[in-house]
Each structure stands twice: as structure tokens, then as C-alpha cells.
Amino acid sequence: MTTLLEPFQFGFFRHGLIVATLAGALCGLVGVYVTLRGMSYIGHGLSHAIFGGAAASAVISFNFYVGAGVWGLASALLIGRITRRRVIGADAAIGVVTTASFALGLALINRFGQAERSIDAALFGSILGVSVTDVWVVAGVTVLAAAVVFGSYRLLLFTTFDPEVAEVSGVPTARVDALLMAVLAVSILATMKVLGVVLIAAALVIPAVVARMLTNSFSRMLWLSVVIGATCGFVGMLASYHLDVSSGATIVLVGALVFSVVLAVTGAHGLRRAAALAVSHSA
Amino acid sequence: MSTVDSLVRLERVTCGYGEAPALVNASLDVRPGAFIGVVGPSGSGKTTLLRCILGSVRPLAGSVWRAPSLRTGYVPQVETVDWNFPVTVAETVLMARTGGRRLPWPSAAERREIDAVLERLGLAGLAKRHIRELSGGQQQRVFLARALVGRPQIVLLDEPTAGVDVRTRHDVLHLLGDLNGDGLAIVLTTHDLNGIAAHLPHLVCLNCEVIGEGSPRRVLTPEILERTYGAPMEILEHGGMPVVVDRHGGVDNVVRLRREGA
Numbered sequence: 001m002t003t004l005l006e007p008f009q010f011g012f013f014r015h016g017l018i019v020a021t022l023a024g025a026l027c028g029l030v031g032v033y034v035t036l037r038g039m040s041y042i043g044h045g046l047s048h049a050i051f052g053g054a055a056a057s058a059v060i061s062f063n064f065y066v067g068a069g070v071w072g073l074a075s076a077l078l079i080g081r082i083t084r085r086r087v088i089g090a091d092a093a094i095g096v097v098t099t100a101s102f103a104l105g106l107a108l109i110n111r112f113g114q115a116e117r118s119i120d121a122a123l124f125g126s127i128l129g130v131s132v133t134d135v136w137v138v139a140g141v142t143v144l145a146a147a148v149v150f151g152s153y154r155l156l157l158f159t160t161f162d163p164e165v166a167e168v169s170g171v172p173t174a175r176v177d178a179l180l181m182a183v184l185a186v187s188i189l190a191t192m193k194v195l196g197v198v199l200i201a202a203a204l205v206i207p208a209v210v211a212r213m214l215t216n217s218f219s220r221m222l223w224l225s226v227v228i229g230a231t232c233g234f235v236g237m238l239a240s241y242h243l244d245v246s247s248g249a250t251i252v253l254v255g256a257l258v259f260s261v262v263l264a265v266t267g268a269h270g271l272r273r274a275a276a277l278a279v280s281h282s283a
Numbered sequence: 284m285s286t287v288d289s290l291v292r293l294e295r296v297t298c299g300y301g302e303a304p305a306l307v308n309a310s311l312d313v314r315p316g317a318f319i320g321v322v323g324p325s326g327s328g329k330t331t332l333l334r335c336i337l338g339s340v341r342p343l344a345g346s347v348w349r350a351p352s353l354r355t356g357y358v359p360q361v362e363t364v365d366w367n368f369p370v371t372v373a374e375t376v377l378m379a380r381t382g383g384r385r386l387p388w389p390s391a392a393e394r395r396e397i398d399a400v401l402e403r404l405g406l407a408g409l410a411k412r413h414i415r416e417l418s419g420g421q422q423q424r425v426f427l428a429r430a431l432v433g434r435p436q437i438v439l440l441d442e443p444t445a446g447v448d449v450r451t452r453h454d455v456l457h458l459l460g461d462l463n464g465d466g467l468a469i470v471l472t473t474h475d476l477n478g479i480a481a482h483l484p485h486l487v488c489l490n491c492e493v494i495g496e497g498s499p500r501r502v503l504t505p506e507i508l509e510r511t512y513g514a515p516m517e518i519l520e521h522g523g524m525p526v527v528v529d530r531h532g533g534v535d536n537v538v539r540l541r542r543e544g545a
Contacts (some may be wrong), residue, residue, distance in 0.1 A: 059539070069406065152385060154378050157374070161368050162359070162367065162378075164363070166381075168334070169355075169356075169357065212369055215368070216416075273367075273369075
């Protein structure tokens with residue numbers, strides 16, 4: 001027990017634990033919309049795009065959140081616009097935008113060779129990079145995302161479920177889509193340090209998929225995903241300290257473990273529900 | 284033309300999505316209490332006509348007039364619905380209440396209204412069911428309930444009886460008749476000439492342009508139907524109702540053509 005509680009004496013760990021738990025809840029919340037809209041690839045791509053902004057900010061010693069935030073929001077709105085036009089090859093266009101931004105980030109690091117440690121943390125997540133500011137940023141973004149979902153619940157649900165009818169029913173779907181993309185970008189930015197660019201997509205997808213396996217109700221899926229995400233963040237961060245493995249990896253591995261347990265319990269029934277997430281949007 | 288008493292009025296409207304317009308020079312007047320069926324072959328512009336009425340497609344030519352603050356409800360084709368989406372009957376109906384209160388849960392007044400609509404449509408007790416767990420007719424009625432909670436003056440239904448059995452088709456038609464009797468204007472599209480169209484008071488035959496418009500007896504004629512569908516059809520009488528028979532598509536003709544070695 002003493003060994004288990006040992007890390008709590010360190011301030012950096014306490015900060016990391018709070019951030020990981022909030023980041024898990026935040027990704028669980030936003031991830032529901034990401035998975036139901038078939039945007040998992042976009043979440044993955046957006047995290048890579050933001051990495052370019054993060055790298056550029058580090059190289060020119062500009063504030064991480066401002067630099068990567070502006071870059072991320074611009075990428076999110078661009079991706080949202082490409083997706084909304086529903087042109088053939090939209091995924092390829094998104095791939096070009098996001099991987100080019102990621103490649104730019106890598107090129108900047110290679111060329112200027114500064115701040116390698118923080119870029120490493122951005123790629124795979126690190127408990128060491130978490131400051132008090134990061135705690136406040138993640139807390140603020142979590143409150144913001146919850147407020148957006150709470151205040152625009154029906155608009156978001158209608159636009160996610162039935163965009164065409166939502167539009168003819170007077171819902172400003174373009175603005176709702178842009179709002180969701182902005183929340184997604186800000187969420188990725190806020191959770192990047194703990195979860196890491198490479199693993200952030202998994203943190204967005206796994207809690208939502210597990211929640212979907214457990215329920216057929218949207219509102220229940222939403223809060224279940226938040227609880228699962230927060231639990232994975234908390235347990236994953238503890239495991240990260242004790243196993244001396246990057247926090248992003250342990251959080252995602254805990255999520256994968258929860259997925260396996262739920263799959264074993266729900267069996268084919270749960271798998272069918274989860275599989276339908278991909279089928280319904282690839283059709 | 285006067286627009287007094289009209290809910291929606293299309294005047295010589297041409298609209299489409301690409302270079303080729305899906306609807307050409309179409310005029311239609313929808314008044315309170317109207318019950319209009321739009322028939323025509325696939326790709327004839329039926330859904331486009333509904334979208335023009337809704338205002339989701341802008342006309343390339345002509346004009347669309349809508350009554351100020353017109354409340355419309357739209358019931359999409361069932362095959363466009365994502366039946367795997369995790370949403371219950373109550374959640375589906377509530378999502379359409381986007382004006383005013385936007386909180387996740389319904390107010391007491393909204394709950395009463397949803398219960399009343401579900402009761403009216405024969406869906407009482409199914410509020411917590413997932414939409415996939417319902418029969419075809421119940422699924423159709425859930426989306427009608429979603430359209431009705433917005434208290435529309437006009438409801439547009441795109442193929443409301445596609446893929447349902449005869450009993451369900453009869454129930455849906457009966458329900459729409461009741462709603463229309465309460466003063467709700469209804470415009471629906473259908474491929475079912477005998478099961479649906481022949482029972483409606485007003486029909487529009489469409490094939491990119493309006494070929495004919497009026498009562499079934501006036502519109503369901505061999506000439507208008509051949510121009511609409513591009514195939515010869517006969518009209519028979521049964522119980523005082525017109526019955527459309529596809530002259531070349533019937534079983535008798537298939538057997539005859541086989542015998543003749545065609």
C-alpha cells in the first residue's frame with residue numbers, strides 16, 4: 001500500500017494524475033462525437049497537425065499553447081471544411097494537410113535541434129512535463145468542452161445523427177460542426193503533453209467504443225465514456241509511474257485492457273454494437 | 284399570383300445539384316390542410332421538390348414563397364437513417380426540440396408533449412427502446428413523431444411506406460389521414476400508385492417537370508402516367524378507385540413474351 005501511495009508525495013505526480021484523469025474524461029467526452037461521426041481518422045490526423053505547431057512554437061520559443069493552438073484551430077477548421085464538402089478523396093486531402101504539418105514539425109526539430117525533450121514528451125506523453133499551468137489549462141478546457149456539450153447537447157446530437165434533417169429543421173449545422181472541430185482541436189492541444197500525439201487518437205476512441213458496447217442510449221454512452229476515460233487516465237498514470245513507461249502508452253494500454261474485459265463480458269452483442277460504429281459511417 | 288392562405292408556393296421553379304437540374308419549371312401551391320402525394324420514377328425530382336419546399340435547395344430559376352415563420356417537419360427516407368446510432372425513441376424525438384431550451388433533458392412540458400405525441404402515434408411504452416429494436420412501421424412513426432414535436436404546419440415525408448408490409452402501409456396512411464384531418468398539411472412522395480397515391484386527395488405526377496396535377500381520377504390516366512414513367516399503363520376500376528396496371532410489366536405479359544420467344 002505504501003509503495004502504491006509513494007508517488008503522491010511528489011508534486012509533479014499529483015499534477016500529472018489530475019491532468020491524466022481530466023484528459024481521460026475530456027477525451028471520453030469529445031471521443032463520443034468523434035467515433036459516432038466516423039472522425040477517428042480526423043482526430044488522429046489533427047493531433048499530428050498540431051504537432052507541427054507545437055514544434056514550431058518550441059523552435060521559436062513561442063508559448064506552446066498559443067502557437068500550437070492557433071495552428072491546431074486553423075488545421076481543424078480546414079479539415080472540417082474539406083470534410084463538409086464531402087468531396088471524393090477528402091480523407092486523402094486531410095492526410096496531406098496533417099502529415100505535411102507533422103513532417104514540418106519533424107523537419108524543424110531536426111534542423112534546429114532544440115527542445116528535443118519537450119517534443120519527445122509531445123509525441124509519447126510524459127508526466128515530467130506537466131506543470132501547474134498545464135493543470136489549469138486541462139481543467140479549463142474540460143469545463144469548456146463540458147459547457148459546450150451541455151449547452152448545445154440537442155444541436156450536437158441532431159447534427160451528429162441526422163445532419164441533413166437537422167439543417168432543414170433550422171439547426172446551423174455548419175456552425176455546430178465548426179464548434180465541434182474547435183473543441184476537438186483545443187482538447188487535443190490540452191491533453192497532448194500527457195497522452196502524446198501518437199497515442200491521443202486511441203484515448204479519443206477507446207472510451208467511446210467501450211461505452212457504445214455497453215449501451216444503446218446516447219446520453220448513457222456520453223457519461224459512460226467520460227467515466228471510462230477518466231478511470232483509464234487515473235489508473236494509467238499510476239501505472240506509468242510504477243512501470244516507468246510513458247504515460248500515453250500506459251493510459252492507452254489500460255483502455256485496451258478495459259476494452260478486452262468489456263468485450264469478454266458483452267461478447268458478440270457488444271462487438272456488434274462497436275463494429276456498427278465503423279460500418280454505419282463507411283457505408 | 285396571390286399567396287394569401289398558402290403555406291408554400293413554388294412558381295416555375297428550376298433547381299438541382301449539379302449542371303443538370305433535377306426539377307424544371309415546377310409550380311406547386313401547398314395550402315393549410317392540403318394532402319399531396321408526389322409520384323414519379325426514381326430520379327424524377329421528388330426528393331428535390333421536397334427540399335425546395337423545405338428551403339434546403341435554392342432554386343436556379345423561379346421563386347419559392349413560404350408563409351412567414353412557417354414551421355415544417357421533415358421525415359426522411361428510412362434507408363438514410365443510421366440504425367446503428369445509439370439513440371432511443373425518446374432521444375430521437377427530443378433532439379428536434381432545438382429552439383429555446385437546449386439542455387440534455389426535457390422540461391416537464393416537453394416530457395408531456397413527447398408522451399402525448401408517442402401516445403398519439405401508438406408508440407407509448409417504447410420511449411426507452413433503441414430505434415433498431417422497433418418494427419418498420421414503428422420506426423417510421425418515430426421519425427414522424429420527431430417531426431410533429433416541432434408543432435409544424437406542414438409535414439413532408441419522403442417515401443414513408445417504402446419497404447413496409449401492407450398492414451403497416453395501411454396504418455401509416457390512416458395515421459396521416461387523421462393528422463391531416465386535424466388541419467396538418469402533408470406532402471409525401473411515393474412509388475406506390477395503388478396502395479398510397481390513389482387514396483390521396485391530390486397528386487402531382489413528376490418527371491423532372493410536373494406532368495399532371497389534381498385528383499387521382501384526373502391524374503391517373505394512361506396518357507399522364509406514360510409521360511411520367513415512360514411506360515404504357517392501364518387504369519382499371521375497383522370499388523370506385525382507379526387501379527394502375529403496368530401493361531408491359533405484369534406477370535401475364537412476362538408469360539406471354541416467354542411463350543412468344545421474346
